[in-house]
Each structure stands twice: as C-alpha cells, then as structure tokens.
Amino acid sequence: MTTQSLKPRQDSTQTQPVPAAAEPYGPIVLRLAPAVRLTDAQLEELCALNPDIRLELNAQGELELMPPTFGFTSNQESGINRQLGNWAEADGRGLVFSPSIGFTLPNRALRSPDASWVLKTRLAELTDEQKRGFLQICPDFVIELRSSSDRLSVVRRKMDEYMENGARLGWLIDPLELRAHIYRPNTPVEILERPQSLSGEPELPGFTLDLNPIWEPAF
Amino acid sequence: MTTQSLKPRQDSTQTQPVPAAAEPYGPIVLRLAPAVRLTDAQLEELCALNPDIRLELNAQGELELMPPVLGFTGNQESNINADLGIWARVDGSGLVFSASTGFTLPNRALRSPDASWVLKSRLAALTDEQKRGFLQICPDFVIELRSSSDRLSVVRRKMDEYMENGARLGWLIDPMELRAHIYRPNAPVEILDRPQSLSGEPELPGFTLDLNPIWEPAF
Numbered sequence: 001m002t003t004q005s006l007k008p009r010q011d012s013t014q015t016q017p018v019p020a021a022a023e024p025y026g027p028i029v030l031r032l033a034p035a036v037r038l039t040d041a042q043l044e045e046l047c048a049l050n051p052d053i054r055l056e057l058n059a060q061g062e063l064e065l066m067p068p069t070f071g072f073t074s075n076q077e078s079g080i081n082r083q084l085g086n087w088a089e090a091d092g093r094g095l096v097f098s099p100s101i102g103f104t105l106p107n108r109a110l111r112s113p114d115a116s117w118v119l120k121t122r123l124a125e126l127t128d129e130q131k132r133g134f135l136q137i138c139p140d141f142v143i144e145l146r147s148s149s150d151r152l153s154v155v156r157r158k159m160d161e162y163m164e165n166g167a168r169l170g171w172l173i174d175p176l177e178l179r180a181h182i183y184r185p186n187t188p189v190e191i192l193e194r195p196q197s198l199s200g201e202p203e204l205p206g207f208t209l210d211l212n213p214i215w216e217p218a219f
Numbered sequence: 220m221t222t223q224s225l226k227p228r229q230d231s232t233q234t235q236p237v238p239a240a241a242e243p244y245g246p247i248v249l250r251l252a253p254a255v256r257l258t259d260a261q262l263e264e265l266c267a268l269n270p271d272i273r274l275e276l277n278a279q280g281e282l283e284l285m286p287p288v289l290g291f292t293g294n295q296e297s298n299i300n301a302d303l304g305i306w307a308r309v310d311g312s313g314l315v316f317s318a319s320t321g322f323t324l325p326n327r328a329l330r331s332p333d334a335s336w337v338l339k340s341r342l343a344a345l346t347d348e349q350k351r352g353f354l355q356i357c358p359d360f361v362i363e364l365r366s367s368s369d370r371l372s373v374v375r376r377k378m379d380e381y382m383e384n385g386a387r388l389g390w391l392i393d394p395m396e397l398r399a400h401i402y403r404p405n406a407p408v409e410i411l412d413r414p415q416s417l418s419g420e421p422e423l424p425g426f427t428l429d430l431n432p433i434w435e436p437a438f
Contacts, residue, residue, distance in 0.1 A: 028247055028272055028284045035264035036255065053247055065284060068245040075328035149244065 020118075026151030027064040028054070044108070044133050047102065057110035059161070066134065066149065072217060073147035076175065079213050081115045081142055087200075087207040094119045094140065101136035105165040109156065110134060113142035114215045138166035141204055145214075146174040169203040175214050245370030246275070246283040263352050266321065269427070275321075276329035278380070285368065290434060291325035292366035296392065298432050299362055300334045306419075306426045313338045313359065324384040329353060330377065332361035337422065357385035360423055364433075365393040378402045388422040394433050 001109070004038045006059035034039060047055050054066035081098055088096045096144045097103075104110050123137070142162050144155050146207040152174065159170050170183035180198055182190040192198075194215055200207030251257060257265070266274050273285035288296065298319055304315045316322075316335045323329050335358035342356070349355040361381050363374050370395065378389050382404045389402035399417055401409040411417075413434055419426030 020424075027288055030272065030284065034263070035261045035268055036257065038255065042254045046251070049250040049254055053249065065247045065249065067247055075279040149301075 026149075026154040027054075027066045028061040029058070030065060032063060033061055040133060054112065056102075056112060057108075059105075059107040059109045061108070063209075073145060075176075076214055076217065077114050077145050079108075080145060080209065081211055082085070082142070082171075082205070084115050084117060088117055088203070090171070091119075091206065095123060097135075097139070103139060104134045104136045105138045105161070107165055109161060111162070113139060113162070114145045116142040117141040138162065140166075142166050142167050142170045143209075144170070144172050146176060147170065148176060152177070156181070156189075159189075169200065171198055171209070173214055175212070175217075177212075178215055180211065243368045245368075246273075246285045248277070248407050249282040249284060251281055251282060259352060261416040273331065275331060276327075278326040278328045283375070286417075287368045288368070292364060295433055295436070296333050296364050299364060299392075299428065301335060301430055303334050303362070303426070306423070307336055310423070310425065312340075314342065316354075316358070322358060323353045323355045324380065326380070326384055329380070329381060332358060332381070333364045334362040336360040357381065359386060360388045360419070361386055362390045362428075363390060365391065365395060367395065370387075370394070370403050375400070375408075378408075388419065389430075390417055390428070392433055394436075398432055399430065401419075 043057065053067045056064040058064055071159070077099060081096065085096045088094055094117045097118065099112055099114045101116065102110050102112055103116070118137060118139050122140070126135070126137060128131035141160070142159075144159060146152060146155050155172055159172050159181065160183075163183050164172050167183075168185065172183065174181065178194045180192045180195050182192065182198070195211055197211055198209045200209070232287070262276065269310060273287070275283040275285075277283055292378065296307045300315065301318055305396065307313055307315045313336045316329055316337065318333045320335065321331055323330050337358050341359070345354070345356060358381070361378075363378060365371060365374050374391055378391050378400065379402075381389050382402050386402075387404065389434050391400040391402065397413045399411045401417070414430055416430055418429045419428070
C-alpha cells in the first residue's frame, strides 16, 4: 500500500495530456516585511475579511495562505472535533477549539490547528489582553488532518513547531497515506499504519479517537 | 475526447482513498481593504519580495495569489514567448513582454499575462510616470497558457477582462483540454480543438504560433 499511496494522483497521468503535480503545492507563503508591516488589529481584520481562506502566520512573520478545505476533509474535521468535544465536556478540565481559532504561539507564529484542546487552568492564567483577539497560548493538544491540498512535509513541520512551543501531544492524521503520526515533545515521531483508533493517554485521560470514519469516508 | 478531458483527474479516484478535486482551486483571492491599503510602491515591493508567487490584483483591489507554475508549463510558456519574440523583432511595430511584467489595466486590475505584445506607438504615448513601475496600459495582444493549477473559468474571466480593457486579440491556450480559445473585442469566443497552429492575422500580420509543442510536450 505505502509506495502507491505516497503519490496518490500518479495513476491518472498515463491517460492524461498533462500530469498533475505529484504533491500539492502547499500554502502560498507571502513575505510582507518590509513592504507591509501588519499590526495585530490589521491581521485580525484581514482574517475577518477573508473567512474562506485558511490564513496563518509563520514565525518569520510571513503570511501562509491556504485554499478552503474540500467537502470531504471538512466533514472528517467536524467529526474529529465532535469526538474530542464530547470527551472534553465529560472530562471537564479543558476546552476544545475549532479550526477557526487563531493561536499566537510563543515563537510569534499564528496557527489554527484543525482541532485543539487547552487546559482551563492555563486559559485562566491569560491576561485580558492575551484573551482578546488571537489566543496567546500554545494548545496542550492539537490535531492536524491532512487535506488533499496539504503538502505532508509542511504539516509535519507545523507539528514540530507545536511541540517546540509547548504542546504536550499532537496527532497528524493523514487520510491520503492512511497513517497517523504521533508527536510528543522530545520524543521521536511514532507513525502508525491505518490505526483503528488513537488513545490520548496519559495526556488526555480516557480519550479515544475512532479513526474508521477517516479511513472509510462517509460519502 | 471532450467529456473525458473536462475532468482530467477524475479517473484516478476509484483506486485512491481520497478523491482529488475535480478542478484546481485557482488563485487565492485575498481581500485587503479596509484592513490594509497598499500604495503602488508597496505593491511593487511586495512583488519583488515574492518572486515565486504569481501576484495580481483584480479590479476590486483584491490580491490574487497563485503558486509558481510547474516545470512543464514553464517550458511551454518560454517557447511561446520565444516564438512571439522572434516574430515581433522582425515585424518591428511592437514589443514583447514576459510573464513577469505587470500591466495596470484601465479598470485598475494588475495583470501579468503569460505573453504579451504592445504597439511601440502606444508605448511612446505613455508619460514617464506611466512607464515607471507597472506599465499603465493594456497589451494589444495577450496569451494565457492554462497551467494545471489554473481553474479554466478564472482564466476565461481574465481573457474577458483584457478584451474589455482594450486588447485587440487574446489567445487562451489550454493544454489540459487540448483547446485554444480565440478572443476579440465584441466578438464571440472561438474555440478550436487541438489546432496545429494559430494565426495572428490581421492584428499581428504574419505571426503564426506552432502549437504542436503544447499538445505534445517535449519531456
């Protein structure tokens, strides 16, 4: 399975006049400084003006722009958030944030993980200033769901960044290659082939994410 | 040919876990105003800072961002410019501009056609102000070569825009659907299936573009 699934569009090229790209291009990275320097308020306004674009900022202050996810990915993302939300509500110690949230990480990158969870005790420590606008905190737990427009190397770099900025657990779920990548700080990445489910132990006690809806899409 | 080639990646979906999008997403359109208002100087600096991004501005002042073209398209684009350039040099009445040129059209859109040609007599009429930075003129002749990341409807809209802004002839060359679309102001678009060549008569007297290298790529 692995070798074939690494290049998911390659099969179609033989019958087509122009080959599709082996891998998606990934986000468009727009360098702004020194031509334009955005204030936090301008950046928030920019996000509000462009609800369809997934807009992030890397640690170098460059805008990273991604097209909207396809229907497929969006449905899976919603399912993951529902599972995490159900557990978090019963657990009670933390809050779940949807992909439209913006987190300003300690390295100044602005990121919007597909699903995230933050301990209430950490949220309570934020000043009013840090709560307003983008949340100036790194989530304790993040999930990134690779969509067909996401370049794997780019998402992996993003997972590394979460770990370097204070996340305690991260899952990169890749429906294109049917794999899950488990990230913990200062630990080698663990890659699982088509796992039925993932356990959040010990960081998220009692949380189990059912991955069957990811590997076998509903439509 | 036609029905199949309209959805060039559709064939691959049956054997793959996640279907690719039927059509590329097209450019990312970033609404800037009122959060950010770019001066012409800032826009030029932004282009210089991001040489890999194809950066245009639509008539509404929104940034349109496209990833770099793939190697394939880059070679075809270069061949087209070479052919047009050889003819233009012999003809002598106009100048050819490469794909990195920015034209500010009368509707204020900033566009960079893949190949373009402007009469010298019209260029001479520009003030020094209009020659500096982006060229404040609509080319007499434009070619757009559809790349695999271009959405056809978006490129067609762009061709309409050139015609509405003063271009006298436009060719949209589509290697994915093996077609050429011929645009003239106030005339219905003429669509040709895999033409061997296109003639620039009467607007570009004596110019013929050989399209075989487009339909049968060199590598």
